[in-house]
Amino acid sequence: MTTKIIPISQARANIFKIVEEINKEHYPIIIKGKKNDAVLLSLDDWNAIQETLYLTSIPNMKESIIEGLNTPVEECETELPW
Numbered sequence: 001m002t003t004k005i006i007p008i009s010q011a012r013a014n015i016f017k018i019v020e021e022i023n024k025e026h027y028p029i030i031i032k033g034k035k036n037d038a039v040l041l042s043l044d045d046w047n048a049i050q051e052t053l054y055l056t057s058i059p060n061m062k063e064s065i066i067e068g069l070n071t072p073v074e075e076c077e078t079e080l081p082w
Contacts, residue, residue, distance in 0.1 A: 005030040011040070 011031045028041040
């Protein structure tokens, strides 16, 4: 993954271009400030991170996903219980 680091003054001057870039390229940009730094990423990437965190917080979800990935399609149920 590429991570770009830019000073806050450059981010301020080019915010529209930067927002387009992170949505197109899907990598975060670190914005360096004098006292603090921040990370800018696309809303799609943020939502994907939140979904991953949620799914990994469910007990046994990781194991269930791995089991599903390792199950041949022919062995899957045709009717779902829900």
